[in-house]
Amino acid sequence: MLDTKCTSTLALIDPELALNLKSIVRGVEKEGLRVTPDNTVAQDGHPRALGSTLTHDSITTDYSEALLEFITPTSTSIDNTIEYLDRLHKLTLQNIGQQVIWPVSMPCSLNGDESIPIADYGTSNIGRLKHVYRQGLAVRYGRIMQSIAGIHYNFSLPDSFWQAYQQKMQAQSLTSSESLQDFKSAQYFSLIRNFRRYSWILHYLFGASPVLDQSFLNGRETHLQKFGERTFGLPYATSLRMSDLGYQNTAQQDLHVSYSSLPEYVKTLGEAIHQKYPPYEKIGVKVDGEYRQLNTNVLQIENEYYSDIRPKRVTHSGEKPIAALRDRGVEYIEVRILDINPFTRVGISASQMRFMDAFLLYCLFSQCPEVSDSCCPEIRDNQTKVILEGRNPDLTLRWGDHEIPFKQAATELLSAVQEIAGKLDQAHGADLHSTAVQEQLAKVENVALTPSGQVMQRIQNGEEFLEIARDQADQFAQQFSELAANVDFDQTLNEMAETSLRKQAELEQSDTLSFDEFLAAYNQA
Numbered sequence: 001m002l003d004t005k006c007t008s009t010l011a012l013i014d015p016e017l018a019l020n021l022k023s024i025v026r027g028v029e030k031e032g033l034r035v036t037p038d039n040t041v042a043q044d045g046h047p048r049a050l051g052s053t054l055t056h057d058s059i060t061t062d063y064s065e066a067l068l069e070f071i072t073p074t075s076t077s078i079d080n081t082i083e084y085l086d087r088l089h090k091l092t093l094q095n096i097g098q099q100v101i102w103p104v105s106m107p108c109s110l111n112g113d114e115s116i117p118i119a120d121y122g123t124s125n126i127g128r129l130k131h132v133y134r135q136g137l138a139v140r141y142g143r144i145m146q147s148i149a150g151i152h153y154n155f156s157l158p159d160s161f162w163q164a165y166q167q168k169m170q171a172q173s174l175t176s177s178e179s180l181q182d183f184k185s186a187q188y189f190s191l192i193r194n195f196r197r198y199s200w201i202l203h204y205l206f207g208a209s210p211v212l213d214q215s216f217l218n219g220r221e222t223h224l225q226k227f228g229e230r231t232f233g234l235p236y237a238t239s240l241r242m243s244d245l246g247y248q249n250t251a252q253q254d255l256h257v258s259y260s261s262l263p264e265y266v267k268t269l270g271e272a273i274h275q276k277y278p279p280y281e282k283i284g285v286k287v288d289g290e291y292r293q294l295n296t297n298v299l300q301i302e303n304e305y306y307s308d309i310r311p312k313r314v315t316h317s318g319e320k321p322i323a324a325l326r327d328r329g330v331e332y333i334e335v336r337i338l339d340i341n342p343f344t345r346v347g348i349s350a351s352q353m354r355f356m357d358a359f360l361l362y363c364l365f366s367q368c369p370e371v372s373d374s375c376c377p378e379i380r381d382n383q384t385k386v387i388l389e390g391r392n393p394d395l396t397l398r399w400g401d402h403e404i405p406f407k408q409a410a411t412e413l414l415s416a417v418q419e420i421a422g423k424l425d426q427a428h429g430a431d432l433h434s435t436a437v438q439e440q441l442a443k444v445e446n447v448a449l450t451p452s453g454q455v456m457q458r459i460q461n462g463e464e465f466l467e468i469a470r471d472q473a474d475q476f477a478q479q480f481s482e483l484a485a486n487v488d489f490d491q492t493l494n495e496m497a498e499t500s501l502r503k504q505a506e507l508e509q510s511d512t513l514s515f516d517e518f519l520a521a522y523n524q525a
Helices: 015-023 078-093 125-141 159-171 180-198 200-206 262-273 278-283 321-328 350-365 373-389 406-428 432-445 451-460 465-482 487-510 515-524
Strands: 025-035 059-061 067-071 151-156 211-213 225-227 231-233 309-312 332-338 396-399 402-405
Touching: 015 159, 015 406, 025 078, 025 350, 067 078, 078 350, 078 465, 078 487, 125 278, 125 487, 125 515, 151 350, 159 180, 180 262, 180 309, 180 332, 180 350, 200 332, 200 350, 200 373, 200 406, 200 432, 211 451, 211 465, 231 451, 231 465, 262 321, 309 321, 332 350, 350 406, 350 432, 373 396, 396 406, 402 406, 406 432, 451 465
Parallel strands: none
Antiparallel strands: 025 067, 025 151, 059 067, 151 332, 211 231, 225 231, 309 332, 396 402
């Protein structure tokens, strides 16, 4: 299943260079709905005690006022990242009364679009921009799609690694004598292209949404099977979140955003941002004095482009992400396809993070030719197959002009990732990364070990989706309540909350333009 045209640079990673891999920088963004005791979406506003969702660095909201988003600081320590997520969950639960944090990607019981309140970011121009953008998503795709939660995994390597790696690549005539930043950007895009080739394995290993509650369908016809009274799904599915039931976007189907290089990516994404779309023009921008969307383009902003993985750069105040990439290059990558693991209280485990590091390094060290347009359907087909029937024992994947058994493809890929894990173990002086890969190989041998397999086992035992999710939510809430207090952390977060509220007030008082003027300038930038 591995591309025979690829050449590995793993041999360049000697023990000295491998030591730099100890300094991989990670960050996690974890979403989760606030859910009431009757398993419906919370309708109250974001708790003031948690600060301003506009300006808080660690606790904000995604699409909905009820869709929490926890953001960890970047760290070289996986254990510290997990602990930070633990602490954010504990602190938040202490401030939301009888509500729980929904521990799965697919939402709780819904009552149509109106049951999902759009996030409110205050009256500043930037706050209103964020709200109107979400209103635009509502009129374009509906709010139900936006109630899905996930985990984003941010990954970068230190400059000390890039400098040494560039020198070794140049010595082997594998790269030109470009600037360090240009080299980093090119290598991150190579990683992204390979990620798209091989990300089907992540759907299998970490997909955790084989079923959903009937209310998510909202009366739509479906090809899903019915399990129990109100649970629908597919027997071999891994991640309905990533299927066309989840983040579907027909308007984007004809977009061609190129990952061949940073300049091409910026160019093609920029064109999409400014491309008019007649169906959105019919909706209108401002109707009867109320904004419905930011503009009538295919994409209101870059973030509307639903990609599995993104090149990223921390932005300056008021700067667009695409401009930051264009001007200063890629700083890190963001993996966006991970379901929340309902059997891990913060949604992701340390072992999963170790595997992700090894997998992403495999994507980096495999120097492969660019994906041609003719290969893109094959990539999409393989992803769709694994999403909808990844645990089917007869599943095959496309590879060129032939089919290959899924189990063979997965074993071959994970065996290659195991080599990278060995380098990470060398650097850390432990075998934790190899153990993490072995855990994933065990899932290939036994589908019941996958998160989706565990969910389906409980469904087959007679439980409903809502019952499983609620049971896990209650268990986790109890576990968080029993965590020993961390006075220093709570004090720091309380200070962050107060500071964020002050910052929001300052923003609201400092605006000099009307929102109409602000939006016109934003759309022209």
